[in-house]
Amino acid sequence: MAKNLMRAVQYKKYGGGVDDLKHVEVPIPSPKKDEVLIKVEAASINPIDWKIQNGIARPFLPRKFPHIPGTDVAGEIVQVGSGVKNFRAGDKVVALLGNGGALAEYALAKEVSTVPRPPEVSALEAAALPIAGLAAHQSLTLHAGLKLDGTGPQLNVLVTAASGGVGTYVVQLAKLANAHVTATCGARNMDLVRRLGADEVLDYKTPEGKALTSPSGRKYDIIIHCTTNIPWSTFAANLTPKGKVVDTTPGLGNMMSAAMKKITCSKKKLVVVLTDPKKENLDYLVKLVKAGKLKPVIDSKHPLSKVGEAWGKSMDGHATGKIIVEP
Template sequence: MQSISCISKLLETAEFSLNIYFHVEVPVPTPKKDELLLKLEATSLNPLDWKIQKGVMRPFAPRKFPHIPGTDVAGEVVEVGPGVKSFKAGDKVVAFLTIAGGSGLAEFAVCKEKLTVARPAEVSAAEAAGLPIAGVTAYQVLTQSAGIKLDGSGRQVNILITAASGGVGHYAVQLAKLGNTHVTATCGARNIELVKSLGADEVLDYKTPEGAALKSPSGRKYDFAIHCAIGGIPWSTFEPNLSEKGKVFDLSPNASSMATFALKKITFSKKQLMPVFANVKSENLDHLVKLVKEGKLKTVIDSKHSLSKAEDAWAKSIDGHATGKIIVEPF
């Protein structure tokens, strides 16, 4: 039998909705065509997980109830379904499970071959599990949205990264510094030295007047701002700090930021706010795993929790002050 933690069962009436979490035993899933069955070693949590709980992704996710959360996993292949060619039993891998299906907070999970990549011995399960959503989001916003070349070529640009000690932010700082960039970062006072150690050139305490105003200590204007924080900073704060054609990439767009996006578009403003929605791709994930293996990227682990205490990890994620990634291990 499979031991699964934190199943969310949404009960609805006309007046309210209620989420209940409990631990259950269910049958080990069977891989279908082009799927793998994994014995999980680590699962990382993302804000997306509790946003699904709060109904933000409805009616698209969850696909059905009860729902087992968790999309970013690392583990060992124990069985392959028909048509699988790239993996065999015993292989160590990292995978992204579908947002609608989840299933990462468990001892076993089924994943798609096309969303799975090999994990070398030099990369631990916990390090790898942090990469799919957070790492790929940072990678895509830098390389695709901002056009940063991670081989260090290209013109130098000034980048602002907010919430730089968080899940996406701590990867974004490291990846940005692989390119020809000057990075200004914001975070809480307790994480300033950590963010500096990740490569940031300037670090601001977001609670100070200078940090709240997002002003570069060296007086630089930002070509790109990667807004990793969940809300809280209006366009009027970003705008005076941007270069002539500066862009803000908002990773958690809300109604206000979408309105600003539309306004800047229709008025042909040189300064733009762009909503960004990442799409996890195996080639991006594989690149990140290789960078970890080479020592060019690391996963900062905030805390590790056993599957039996997954609700503690969940509460810590909702609190929103984790440093790096929160990891759940099934033992």
């Protein structure tokens, strides 16, 4: 490889899926005033990555092509911009990249979206945190009002797709908030979800799982919805009178549904989560991992040279936890 070039993965248009991912050599980028350059040790793939490739954000966040995808990255800082105050070369960090770039040997991150990574937290664990961890954290705290220090009232929480990237974090964080957690997942992952702390686990393919019926007959104060294609009528039948559904799956349809729920007379609500890259939230999650209170669940690891396998696995929708790519 020529000096000042790096290996990366790009796509050049919307659509195309795995077949449009191309391995290239491109110049190593230089950090702007407020940026750090990270030598990537691990990155993770999220469904939003291939949804962006499919054009979900096209109306309001059009991509510039060619585009290097990926938002979650952990690694070591090798260069800092002139205005960066809190980091220096050699620091181990985890970052959420606003404009992609994680699927490469080097990536640029804004200082305001970068947090330190202590030695107790591996690059693999850290890369699994940003998008999924923040979605879980903000769903429970910002939208559902739970207190993760356990000082709030005990609420009944349902987590759908609890063995997925977001769901595995929701289960663990909800238990920190002293919630009673009912979870749905596939039969093969029921024991895992119980180990993460769920009090009741439903196989989503059974009649009870499809109906979201709590084995103990509980109605849910909060439903954290981490999948698709469950009708509002099913949620409404299981909610308390003032219950709330927090939907972590971005899409135009559920945004419209949430808007419609706001103009109806029902006290039952639907809220759609748009993850906010809050540095303090990401730092909090890293510290939970360090303390052993939060465990990232890793589905699989893939070398950058075989990124298509990782991308396809995410598109398939049946990963258990997070999918990691390592340069």
